[in-house]
Amino acid sequence: MEGIIAIWQRDVIKFFRDRARLIGSFAMPFMFLILFGSGMSGAMSSMMGGANQGPLADFDFVQFMFPGIIGMTVFNTAIFSALSVVQDKEFGYMREILVSPMSRVSIAIGKVLGGSTVALFQGLMMLIFVPFIGVSISFVMIFQLIPVMFLVAFALSSLGLLIASSLKTSQGFQMIIQILIFPMLFLSGALFPLSGMPAWMNFLVKINPLTYSVDMFKKIILQPDQMAPALREAMGLDLTVFNHIITFSEEIIVVALLSIIFVVLATMRFSRTEA
């Protein structure tokens, strides 16, 4: 137990010490949200029937993107946190960890928890953008967001560790993660509404775990229950599988199950690591 905390603590200390990484982590979300989002929002609203009245007049693309951007930050940070495992192999620290009497399982769990915590912090830091984009976030939402972010981060940190355990160079790791994360992000509804997609794409979206993760963030932040049905549909907020509208608790279950699968696989794979 002590070992898990120690491994976790190391990642958290290093996260807060690395100022460049801390500041740099704002760059991508900023660009997406402010540059891409603001640029697209005009085009988006004219595509929505150019409506200056009716329910679609409330459509604000930047606000729509915001939960997705939080999601993107959490995914990226969480999955990239496993880079430290590869770097520890490269710089030798992994040996210090592996020759200690700690069990491999505690090391893997500590790493996943460390990555999840760091991703949670990064995700929460995105709330800094709130005043500039005109969404209103209540304390209740923040308290709902924290466990959801952590759960999502846990799933992706585990996936990251699973990949990192099989690799020896950080270049290789970064390459694979890029190839993996971009399509998952595009097919998750984080950056554009999931409405009117071709069937093949709809299929990919529905099997993408990030879809359900992003949708949880949307449900918390955008409060679709209080929207006009037409707006909700235009924003692609009625996520359905086999004509059944997925509920928030079902999404929690899906992501939790995936977390368990990923963390078990990652732990098994990591346990085979030799120093």
Added chain:
Amino acid sequence: MGNIVEVSGLKKRYKDFEAVKGVDLYVKEGEIFGFLGPNGAGKSTTINMLSTIIKPSEGMAKVNGYDNVTEKNKVRASIGLIFQESTLDEKLTANENLMLHCKFYGIEKQKREERIQEVLQIVDLTDRRSDIVETFSGGMKRRLEIARGLLHYPKVLFLDEPTVGLDPQTRAHIWEYILKLKEKAGITIFLTTHYMDEAEICDRVAVMDNGQLIALDTPEQLKSNVGGDIIEVSTEDNQTAKKIIEDTYQTEVTEMENNLLSFQVSKGSEFLVEFVKQFDIPLTSVNLRRPTLNDVFLHLTGREIREETVSQKDLMKKNMQRGPH
């Protein structure tokens, strides 16, 4: 005192290459045990097997009474390891590195502060405790690693080439610390080296070549086995001189680097007087000395221990690191 390390028939095979070909040895509690041999001889592979990092292909090893394969975690708790390459987290402070180690090894909370102070004092780093390791010199990093290796009071401290890549002065310092450690903590030290002078400090030395132990004894005994004194001469015609010496004195002459011919005789100083008087080929230099461990290796293998060419060395290292995958 009992044996803290026991090894029998230890082998490590990689796909097309046998790195360790059956090693038997024991190490007594409290001794400094040296592992001497050229790069690629299998020293690191052996030490990696003893410290549970890699799994032996055959044979058995026990450290502190625990089996290295079936009781890995108990072995790990009984040993300290200092690798050839640094394994510090350079982004953290010395204190954080040490504190993490305490937690990894489950050292009780109340004891941590005291232990950290103690080990920092041994290696003279008390005043650098809260500095980031990145700012340390090579020697300081090494010392910090030694300190860290001691934190959990290991029974055996394994040092793989502890002074490689350090300047002579720092090397001397590191050795001071190692000896201080043995005196103070009564700890058993198992080290590998290819520096002769370092092996001389050991209580017993195992000489390894090509994956096998070719000798194991105290440095004094090993040297006296060489037999007598070492004469080194250089002449204007080394080829002929070699033949003449071999024929006249019935001794084996080895050609060394720097154009030297080296051979052993039983009574060096008396021999030398006669030799210089009688020898026909003009001599350019003559030297008489007591045997060193390098001569022991030379005597046993007909080769000197020295840095192998880089490519060969790297090849061996790669083979060893890659092996189990």
